[in-house]
Amino acid sequence: MPVEIKAPIVVNTAEAEILGILRKSGEISRLEISHITGWSKAKTSQEIRKLVNKGFIIEIGEGNSHGGRKPRILQLNNNIGYLVGIDIGATSIDLALAGISGQIYQRRSEPADVHQKPSIVLGRCIELIQEMVRAQGGQPVQIFGVGIGVPGPVDFNRGVLVAPPLMPDWENFSFRDYFKNIFPSAIVIVDNDVNIMALGEQKAGKGVGIDHFIFIKIGTGIGAGIISNGKIHRGSDGCAGDIGHICVDKKGPICRCGNFGCLEAMAAGPAIVEKAILAANNGSSPLLRQILETNDGILRPEDVNIACRDGNQAALEIIRSSGQMVGDVLASLVNFFNPSHVFIGGGISNFGNHLLVAIRQAVLRRSLPLATQHLSIDFSGIGADAGVIGAITLASQYLFTVKDELQQTA
């Protein structure tokens, strides 16, 4: 294994094209590569040979023949090193160790509190990464990419959080310096948590091959990841998808952002809990009152879900109301963006069909027929894995960088 390698790995345009094709398709034959690139068979073979010699790609056997010799199948060489995906949530961390093709080897999840300092939360992440690499029989120096999703607005180019409401201590914290110190061969890429969930859904969930979709995360906050023309849309300042602060009701409660009636303040986890406590205390839900008393005065969103499953009317109304508000906002976004699919993820998405039906009804009521005729609104296909898969996908996108003969001499 070439241990002197450091990411990003420099390649030329032709090599980058082949590596990009392999990254997207996983496994592919020489002939298919030559079809996609439009190169002759000779040139395709020559470029592939260079990449095989460098150790970046390998032949993994023979595919099915359509007459003639069986095609040899190519894949990124997972033996070259590892990628790490980290999904930092408000109350948990999820990590995975993968090969450079994105194949996941190891997976870790545990509770965490982002109100703590970065050194505490990320220190624990580093312990878990080292544990995963050891379990895999590898070395930290073989980690070539770390993708990180964080629950706050990210300046994508600088790789730092900007004015994150949930985690003020993390503002401007340099993830790159911190991780490169421990994993010197790695590129470090940071993005908003919902963007990496959208990327994960596109890579391995229901979003495979879909050009235009919106991924909505409903949890402690509410946010959206946007795929336009097959690519993530981060917007001009990297804060696209911040739908939690769209106004639902001008006369609604005050939000932590200072405005009134934001979607997040009215429909996310904390709002659900607040309404449930009210229902417990004003006598409209004896069941919620009983749960509240059993839990020493603490109610979690999951408790509202449990009550709803038990047929509790007040809990059902609270969940329906959240779904309707998300759907009202989504209706506008569907008119504007015309996605073919909307995927719902995040903790509150475990609330199941009552939530989903309410969202769908609100969208169908308010969006135009042309925009909804083929629209599918569904839960994420990979649930809790969307984040780590997306974080690994993100890191893999930046693993190779193009430098051409011409630029090298410049």
Added chain:
Amino acid sequence: MPVEIKAPIVVNTAEAEILGILRKSGEISRLEISHITGWSKAKTSQEIRKLVNKGFIIEIGEGNSHGGRKPRILQLNNNIGYLVGIDIGATSIDLALAGISGQIYQRRSEPADVHQKPSIVLGRCIELIQEMVRAQGGQPVQIFGVGIGVPGPVDFNRGVLVAPPLMPDWENFSFRDYFKNIFPSAIVIVDNDVNIMALGEQKAGKGVGIDHFIFIKIGTGIGAGIISNGKIHRGSDGCAGDIGHICVDKKGPICRCGNFGCLEAMAAGPAIVEKAILAANNGSSPLLRQILETNDGILRPEDVNIACRDGNQAALEIIRSSGQMVGDVLASLVNFFNPSHVFIGGGISNFGNHLLVAIRQAVLRRSLPLATQHLSIDFSGIGADAGVIGAITLASQYLFTVKDELQQTA
């Protein structure tokens, strides 16, 4: 001139890359092309020579030297043929004749009524195109591309209008068959009018070099054209940007779409006129009453503008209120999409600063600081020309098509 040429003109991948660079940059040196493509000087020269021999590109003189020989500047060969841009509005048609580089030679505008049949409106367009080609000393067979913008939802792949509320007679009308019958060498591309305005703004207005922007047209209806990552975002069914039917007030008036309180029903041209007639009749604006009586009971949006410029308070309030409603909707879209620029166009945009200030105020009040810190909201830089320039740009994007050695033998 090679009269046997028919669009789309078939080229290979390398040729397409050079033609694409020339289309975007207008004029460029060989060295710059070799920098962008990453090819050697020898390969770049070879590919350029092929395109010069085919007559697709020409040398137009020498650029500035940074030491050494002066670089020779290249451009698409306008002598090869023409492109036509057609912008069909609810009440007018705008046309332009250009070279394949997009340089405009002739321009025509006149009133029209899209409630009439396609054959009447488009028949007049064809007369005007033939007139422009004659004036330029050319032949209809030399028209290689026709780009058309229409005020309704377009199925972009099929090139037809789908359930257009303003022009029901035009549903499924085949623009391609109609125009190819008269201009047999031309490709014919149809798009929504606001999409072509966004393309025009990106080509020649304030949107040059801007990756993420929203173009909003306010006229008889309200719609948006969306540029994401430098490309037009049409959405899954081609109806992205249909913001006129986003709900502003659930208790608002009924819209032609069947819902209540749509932005279009409350803030576009007809709503402005309706409110002005009310102000004229209920005594709150003697000036509007006087205009109404002078014009035989007819008020146009322009009259409200004139009254506003004369300092009429009721007219000012009507315009401010429209601006505020557009701004309220835009605030949500800014949170979702995070554009760096919003451009306002269409007939109502002539209403000037009162409208613009009201839009800006509403957006700043409701969007998040991170999304507005660098946001610019301004009028279109090319006003009434955005449509035709965009239509020509659209046609130019489809003028050349790639077919490779490999595919040709398949």
